Amino acid sequence: MSPLLKINISVDYPRNPGVLQSLTLEAHAGEIIGLVGRSGEGKSTVTMAILGLLGYKGGKCAGEILFQGRNLLELNQREMRCVRGKEIGLVPQSPLAALNPNLRLRAHLEEARRAHDGEKRDWAGLMESVSLPSEAAFLDQLPRNLSVGMAQRFMIAMAMVHRPPLLLADEPTSALDMITQAEILKLFARLNREQGVAMLYISHDLASVASLCHRVAILHQGKVVECGATGDVFQNPQHAFTRQLIAAIPQPPQSSLVAMGKALRPDWNEAETMAPEQAASEHSPVL
Amino acid sequence: MTLLRRGAIGVLMVIASAAVAPELWTPAHYATQFREAADAEPSGRFPLGTDRLGRDRLSRLVYGTRVSLLLAPAAALLSCGAAALMGGSAAVAGGLTETGIMALADLCLSLPWLFLLLTMRALLPLNVSPQTSIALTFLLLGVLGWAGPARVIFATVRKLQSSDFILQAHAAGLGPRQVFLRHLTPNLAPVLLAQFCVAVPLYVLAEATLGMLGLGVAEPLPSWGNILRELESGNALSQPWLLVPVVLLALVVASFQAVMPAQTGEKDYA
Numbered sequence: 057m058s059p060l061l062k063i064n065i066s067v068d069y070p071r072n073p074g075v076l077q078s079l080t081l082e083a084h085a086g087e088i089i090g091l092v093g094r095s096g097e098g099k100s101t102v103t104m105a106i107l108g109l110l111g112y113k114g115g116k117c118a119g120e121i122l123f124q125g126r127n128l129l130e131l132n133q134r135e136m137r138c139v140r141g142k143e144i145g146l147v148p149q150s151p152l153a154a155l156n157p158n159l160r161l162r163a164h165l166e167e168a169r170r171a172h173d174g175e176k177r178d179w180a181g182l183m184e185s186v187s188l189p190s191e192a193a194f195l196d197q198l199p200r201n202l203s204v205g206m207a208q209r210f211m212i213a214m215a216m217v218h219r220p221p222l223l224l225a226d227e228p229t230s231a232l233d234m235i236t237q238a239e240i241l242k243l244f245a246r247l248n249r250e251q252g253v254a255m256l257y258i259s260h261d262l263a264s265v266a267s268l269c270h271r272v273a274i275l276h277q278g279k280v281v282e283c284g285a286t287g288d289v290f291q292n293p294q295h296a297f298t299r300q301l302i303a304a305i306p307q308p309p310q311s312s313l314v315a316m317g318k319a320l321r322p323d324w325n326e327a328e329t330m331a332p333e334q335a336a337s338e339h340s341p342v343l
Numbered sequence: 344m345t346l347l348r349r350g351a352i353g354v355l356m357v358i359a360s361a362a363v364a365p366e367l368w369t370p371a372h373y374a375t376q377f378r379e380a381a382d383a384e385p386s387g388r389f390p391l392g393t394d395r396l397g398r399d400r401l402s403r404l405v406y407g408t409r410v411s412l413l414l415a416p417a418a419a420l421l422s423c424g425a426a427a428l429m430g431g432s433a434a435v436a437g438g439l440t441e442t443g444i445m446a447l448a449d450l451c452l453s454l455p456w457l458f459l460l461l462t463m464r465a466l467l468p469l470n471v472s473p474q475t476s477i478a479l480t481f482l483l484l485g486v487l488g489w490a491g492p493a494r495v496i497f498a499t500v501r502k503l504q505s506s507d508f509i510l511q512a513h514a515a516g517l518g519p520r521q522v523f524l525r526h527l528t529p530n531l532a533p534v535l536l537a538q539f540c541v542a543v544p545l546y547v548l549a550e551a552t553l554g555m556l557g558l559g560v561a562e563p564l565p566s567w568g569n570i571l572r573e574l575e576s577g578n579a580l581s582q583p584w585l586l587v588p589v590v591l592l593a594l595v596v597a598s599f600q601a602v603m604p605a606q607t608g609e610k611d612y613a
Contacts, residue, residue, distance in 0.1 A: 107514050112505070141516030148514075153507035158529040167525050193487040214515065 058125065060085045060222060061255050065119035065129075066278075067101050067110065068198075075101050077278040078119070081256075085221060088248055088255040090265035090286065092301065093275030099258045100149075101225045102275075106256075108136040123222070133216060142172040145215030147225040151207035155199035161196035162208060168217045179213075185251075186213045190211060205236035212243060216253070223255045229264055241268050262305050266290055274298050351601035356595060362408040363564055369402035374563040384582075391584050394573060398563075403411055404588055407565035412595075414481050414550055414566070419542035421485025430496030434504065445497065451490035460487055460549060464558040473564035481558050484546050495533075499534045502525040503527055537603075543597040551592055567592050 061083040067076040075098040083089045093099050104110045105117045108128060121128040128139065140146075148154040155164060165179055180190035186209045188194065199207065199336040208228060215223055215277040225244065241264055247253055259265050265272055266286055276297040282289060293299045370388070371377070381397035383389055391400035433444040451459075464484055471479065502528075503509055512526050547567070553559035554568010555575075562569060570588045579585045 109510065109513055110512065112510060137516050137518060139516070140514055146511065146514040148507060148511055150507060154511040156508045156512070156526050156530065159525065163525070167512070167517060167521060168515045171518065171521060211511075217515075 059083060059122075060087075061106070061256070062122040063102075063106065063120070064073060064115055065105055065121060067098065067105055067115050067117050069113070069115045074278055075115070076105070079275070079278060079280055081273055081280060081283075082255055083222065083256055085231070085254055086248070086252045088244070088257055088269045090269035090272040091256060091258045091275055092260065092262060092272060092281075095260055097275055098278060099260075099275060100226050103146060103256070103258065104224045106224060107140055108133075109140075109144060115201060138172070141168060141215075141220070142218045142224065143220050145218070145220040145223045147208070147211050147215050147228045149227040150201070150231050151211045152199060152204055154211060155202075155207060157199055159199075160195065161197055161199065161202075161240060164199075164210075165217060168214050172218055174218060180203055182213050182216065185247070186210070187239075188213065203318065205232055205239065208232060208236075208240055209243065212247070213238075216247065218253075219251065219253070223253055223256060225257045227259055227261075228257075229259065230261065237264065244268055262290075262301060274301065280312055325343070333341075347601050349599035354598045355444050355602065358591070358595060359412060360417035360562070363404055363411055365402065365405040365409060369399070369478065371399040371402045373398065373403045373406040373565050375399070375402075385584050391587055392582075397540035398586075400570075400587075403565040403570060404591065407567050407570050407588070408564040408591065410477065410560060411547055411550055411568070414477065414560075415484075415543050415546035416539075418481045418488065418546045418550075419539050421481070422542055423539045425485065425489040426492030426496050426538065427531070427594035429489060429533060431500055433493075434497045434500035441497075444493070448490040448493050448497075451487070452494070456487065457549065457552065460484070460535075460553065461558060462554065463487065464553060466584060469558070471561060473561045476559070476561035477564070480550060480553060484549055488542060488546070495534060495538055496531070499531060500527065503530055540599070540603045544596040547592070547596055547599075 059082040061081075062081075064078060065076055065079045066074070069075055071142060079093065079098075079102065081089070081102070091099055091102060094139050101110070101115065104115065105112060106121055106123075106128065108131070110117050119129070123139070123144070128136065131139065131325065155161075159167075160173060162179070163284055165182075169175075169177070181196060183190040183194070188206060189225065208231075212228075228244075229240050232240060244255060244257070245268060248255060257265065257269055269286050272286045272289050273280045274289070274295065274297065275281070276295070282293065282295045282298050289298065293302055366372075375398065377383075377389075377393060377397040377399070379397070380389070380393055382395055383393040383397075385392045389399050389401065391404065393399055394403070418606040420506075428450070429444050460483060461477050464479070467479055467483075509522060509526055512522050517525075522590055550566060551568045551571060555571045557569070557572065559568040560566035565586055571592075573585055
């Protein structure tokens with residue numbers, strides 16, 4: 057089966073040439089693929105390139121972006137506009153900034169629908185699918201009344217208006233607190249499971265990638281240096297940069313776990329919370 | 344809303360409603376001459392006295408208020424419209440258009456505005472009918488005032504174009520028309536309104552300046568500018584009621600300044 061999306065692109069900005077250098081990536085239908093890299097390494101550039109919006113940032117893209125067998129880089133503006141939103145949806149990094157402050161939520165949905173001449177419809181079902189209130193009054197609000205978590209759910213609903221086969225999620229959880237982050241990740245997983253939407257999940261947060269993605273690609277210095285099933289990459293990283301990334305995942309500090317444990321249970325045994333080798337070294341008579 | 348702002352709105356509303364239909368309540372028409380009572384002091388019949396031609400000052404002041412308060416907003420509307428057109432197209436088109444328009448705006452801004460206004464008005468025919476003089480004053484104010492607001496509009500459109508929500512609108516497949524009408528315009532409107540509110544008191548003063556120099560609205564039609572010409576005779580101290588138009592002018596301009604923050608305040612626009 058040919059992949060849903062297959063890209064091989066190089067991107068230059070006037071002041072920053074070679075942001076992406078022959079970056080290759082494949083996404084299959086119904087799959088969630090993670091793209092991980094450091095900030096400023098061109099992760100968002102990938103989404104802009106796929107949507108053909110690099111021009112707004114002054115960037116130039118060469119190579120090919122095969123989406124459902126068509127090379128998106130060869131489409132004209134009009135054809136490209138039919139792809140945006142209808143066949144590829146975008147979930148942004150900062151949901152509140154991505155909503156027009158002077159447009160009500162319903163108007164946002166209506167505009168997204170009208171962009172591709174969708175039929176008039178009741179939005180309750182869509183709102184329910186992203187766990188937002190389905191009553192009409194909710195949609196009469198202005199974006200400033202939403203919490204950032206709700207706004208992100210709303211952005212996901214916006215991206216799903218035309219049920220595109222592919223969602224691009226550009227660091228969708230980096231502006232959210234831990235609990236909201238977990239909820240949004242659950243929502244992505246559910247949409248993927250129930251509606252079969254494929255996803256390119258871009259993040260620098262490895263923990264969220266590990267919990268969500270089927271496969272993961274590691275971006276470093278404009279290239280994908282490693283790509284494979286999430287479990288394989290995390291357990292057996294091949295590239296030095298990947299190892300560096302994994303080593304940098306923060307761990308909850310042992311001491312605070314111990315303090316917490318002691319507060320809850322007076323008979324807490326410190327060794328229980330420690331990693332085996334650490335516990336062993338603490339109890340060894342000679343250091 | 345602060346007390347000051349409420350007061351200012353109240354003052355403006357009273358003045359504006361008094362000037363809406365002066366025919367209904369002023370003692371006389373602005374051109375009616377009471378020759379038997381020329382240069383009269385204030386009295387029950389003429390609350391502000393009469394001028395050298397025997398015209399009732401209060402009536403002229405109220406009619407003049409109507410002219411000035413219509414002229415300034417109309418000119419502000421014109422200059423804001425021109426600014427939106429010029430600034431907007433410079434931002435959208437970019438390239439050579441942008442360079443050209445912005446260079447022109449900078450040139451206009453670098454010239455001393457009031458002198459430019461006086462020079463331009465002096466170049467145009469002065470011996471015209473009152474109606475033509477109104478139109479000329481209004482057009483000049485409007486045309487010469489475009490540059491400042493145009494720069495603001497240009498910067499705003501540029502900022503909006505690179506904003507996340509416009510990018511998101513493009514990413515949702517919205518066409519240029521949809522983006523312009525639904526995303527750009529509603530966010531530009533508060534900025535335009537602010538520019539309009541800044542321009543109105545400025546133009547009120549500019550018209551008064553032109554009028555005082557005899558370059559504004561032509562007699563017998565009154566405006567604050569040509570009413571203030573009476574002060575040229577220099578007897579304001581012995582005839583303090585001549586200062587009433589000055590007080591009114593100051594009051595209106597100050598009220599506009601006090602009202603403005605309410606209308607121009609940052610309209611959630613991050």
